[in-house]
Amino acid sequence: MKQFALIVTLAAMAAALPLLIGESPYFTGIMISVLMMAALSSAWNLLGGYAGQYSFGHAAYFGAGAYTTMILITLFNLNPILCMAAGIVVACIIALITGSIVFRLRGHYFALASIAVAEIVRLSVLNFEFTGGAQGILLSDVSLWGLDLNSKNPFYYGMLLVLVVTLAITAHLRKSKTGFYLQAIREDQDAASSLGINLSFYKNKALLISAAVTSVLGSLYGVYIRFIDTSAVLDLRLSIEIILTAIIGGVGTLWGPVVGALLLVPLAEMLRSNFLGDALVKAGLVSETSGLGIFLKENLAHAHVLVYGIITVLCILYLPKGILGLFRRVK
Amino acid sequence: MIQHLLHISHVSKHFGGNVAVSDVSFSVDEKQIFGLIGPNGAGKTTLFNCITGFFPATYGDVIFDNKKINSLRPDEVCHLGMVRTWQRVKPLGSLTVLENVMVGAFSITNSIREAEAIAQENLQSVGLTEYANKSAGSLPIGLKKKLELARVLATHPKMLLLDEICGGLNHTETGSILDIIRSVRQKGATIVFIEHDMKAVTSICDRIVVLNSGEKLAEGTPEEITNNPDVIAAYLGGGHNA
Ligand SMILES: Nc1ncnc2c1ncn2[C@@H]1O[C@H](COP(=O)(O)OP(=O)(O)O)[C@@H](O)[C@H]1O
Ligand SMILES: [Mg+2]
Numbered sequence: 038m039k040q041f042a043l044i045v046t047l048a049a050m051a052a053a054l055p056l057l058i059g060e061s062p063y064f065t066g067i068m069i070s071v072l073m074m075a076a077l078s079s080a081w082n083l084l085g086g087y088a089g090q091y092s093f094g095h096a097a098y099f100g101a102g103a104y105t106t107m108i109l110i111t112l113f114n115l116n117p118i119l120c121m122a123a124g125i126v127v128a129c130i131i132a133l134i135t136g137s138i139v140f141r142l143r144g145h146y147f148a149l150a151s152i153a154v155a156e157i158v159r160l161s162v163l164n165f166e167f168t169g170g171a172q173g174i175l176l177s178d179v180s181l182w183g184l185d186l187n188s189k190n191p192f193y194y195g196m197l198l199v200l201v202v203t204l205a206i207t208a209h210l211r212k213s214k215t216g217f218y219l220q221a222i223r224e225d226q227d228a229a230s231s232l233g234i235n236l237s238f239y240k241n242k243a244l245l246i247s248a249a250v251t252s253v254l255g256s257l258y259g260v261y262i263r264f265i266d267t268s269a270v271l272d273l274r275l276s277i278e279i280i281l282t283a284i285i286g287g288v289g290t291l292w293g294p295v296v297g298a299l300l301l302v303p304l305a306e307m308l309r310s311n312f313l314g315d316a317l318v319k320a321g322l323v324s325e326t327s328g329l330g331i332f333l334k335e336n337l338a339h340a341h342v343l344v345y346g347i348i349t350v351l352c353i354l355y356l357p358k359g360i361l362g363l364f365r366r367v368k
Numbered sequence: 369m370i371q372h373l374l375h376i377s378h379v380s381k382h383f384g385g386n387v388a389v390s391d392v393s394f395s396v397d398e399k400q401i402f403g404l405i406g407p408n409g410a411g412k413t414t415l416f417n418c419i420t421g422f423f424p425a426t427y428g429d430v431i432f433d434n435k436k437i438n439s440l441r442p443d444e445v446c447h448l449g450m451v452r453t454w455q456r457v458k459p460l461g462s463l464t465v466l467e468n469v470m471v472g473a474f475s476i477t478n479s480i481r482e483a484e485a486i487a488q489e490n491l492q493s494v495g496l497t498e499y500a501n502k503s504a505g506s507l508p509i510g511l512k513k514k515l516e517l518a519r520v521l522a523t524h525p526k527m528l529l530l531d532e533i534c535g536g537l538n539h540t541e542t543g544s545i546l547d548i549i550r551s552v553r554q555k556g557a558t559i560v561f562i563e564h565d566m567k568a569v570t571s572i573c574d575r576i577v578v579l580n581s582g583e584k585l586a587e588g589t590p591e592e593i594t595n596n597p598d599v600i601a602a603y604l605g606g607g608h609n610a
Binding site for chain 1: 420422441442443446447451452454458459460461462463467470471472474475478480483519520523
């Protein structure tokens with residue numbers, strides 16, 4: 038109950054944020070990315086953090102939502118709820134096929150197999166005609182379903198809603214039989230099985246919930262950006278960013294993914310916009326025209342993946358339970 | 369009428385060319401404490417794995433409670449009322465002791481409150497109550513063995529298969545586990561008990577099967593077994609300190 042109260046309180050504060058800061062597309066855009074990554078990572082966390090099944094293929098479910106929605110809009114101008122529902126169905130079908138193949142495997146093999154399945158999805162989409170192939174899908178309408186797509190606020194609230202629902206599901210599950218079972222599977226599959234836990238049923242349950250949420254986020258994202266291609270929504274890089282966010286915040290904890298996203302997304306944005314380079318120039322430490330200044334300007338923007346990597350290595354070495362692990366009582 | 373709760377019929381298990389269990393048959397009656405002994409590598413753990421569904425027997429049948437269970441999964445076997453412990457203990461390390469036992473209890477209830485009550489009861493019966501909120505991974509081996517026991521008891525089994533539950537324990541610890549086993553039988557459960565310590569086995573078992581190199585070497589009461597020349601030869605010949 039305490040956790041539910043916390044979720045509601047923080048959600049209310051987040052909901053008030055756009056009203057307080059007024060119309061700021063840049064800031065709202067970053068916040069949308071934070072909320073989306075927090076929700077993606079929370080959804081992944083159900084399967085990866087609680088059940089210990091490290092999926093490296095979650096981009097497939099994100100892409101399933103995004104592509105299904107964009108295709109249905111461009112072809113039939115279908116209503117948003119139907120698009121999302123269709124996306125969920127597609128994602129769940131992919132999840133069921135994935136689950137039936139990869140849940141026989143354990144440990145590293147599961148991780149590898151989940152990459153393989155996601156790559157098959159990506160390459161298929163790249164080669165099909167109706168998916169737009171390498172060109173991707175562009176949404177030319179700027180008003181859709183009565184929404185002004187130029188305003189970012191609807192997407193801010195959409196992402197926030199999905200995040201809140203995901204956190205509520207997580208908070209509920211981990212205090213339930215299913216939550217206990219998922220953690221038992223994470224700790225020792227043989228012990229779990231001997232105690233009456235149907236391994237494939239519970240792994241698939243976690244995967245389906247996780248895939249459904251991920252797909253909804255993909256649907257929202259597609260319409261928000263109005264352009265998708267495989268490198269934007271089906272890339273392995275996305276799957277990895279989702280995992281790193283959870284690892285850095287704290288795998289298998291309710292709030293870890295949120296903390297991870299609050300830290301990593303703005304950091305990536307700063308690097309991308311050359312915030313650091315500009316700051317050094319402004320502070321007079323580096324001249325804009327000097328060799329170092331030019332080097333920073335040209336390279337820092339691409340460094341966010343490297344920085345993610347370094348932070349992750351440091352986390353694994355020094356904070357194996359993520360940032361939230363620092364605040365947990367040791368039993 | 370006495371009926372067999374578990375019937376093992378001509379069970380063999382091959383790993384490639386290695387025959388780990390070879391044509392073993394025996395029956396366990398309700399409320400028995402049944403001993404399964406034999407030198408290291410005799411095939412005892414493998415037989416448990418076949419019985420509880422961790423891998424199928426190559427040949428033969430396993431009948432539990434009048435059902436053929438050869439091709440069932442471990443979780444299905446558990447729901448029929450047969451559950452095993454592990455020679456190499458398998459605590460759910462990052463969960464607490466209480467939560468470990470609750471996982472067992474969830475096989476008979478969906479409610480958190482009930483699971484917790486069942487878990488507390490079983491923690492008490494093995495004497496782990498004071499460790500309820502400790503992390504299971506941090507317990508010393510003696511207490512981990514007790515945790516194994518509490519966790520399977522929480523599934524309210526008809527039959528427990530205990531794989532060297534006293535292995536690596538000192539005299540007092542062994543004694544306290546044997547007491548728990550006796551009281552579990554008192555409440556109506558049947559126990560199959562793999563053990564190295566001959567004294568422990570003969571003191572507690574109603575009936576004993578001896579395995580040697582995968583084959584059944586002898587079967588009988590503790591008295592018959594301790595006087596059996598083949599058994600004595602196998603144990604002494606195997607260099608075992610029985
Ligand atoms: N999973 C396995 N794969 C291959 N061989 C195995 C496996 N499990 C057990 N064995 C072999 O089966 C034989 C019996 O082992 P085990 O059942 O563990 O004996 P015990 O429990 O009586 O000490 C040994 O030779 C062991 O190497
Ligand atoms: Mg053994």
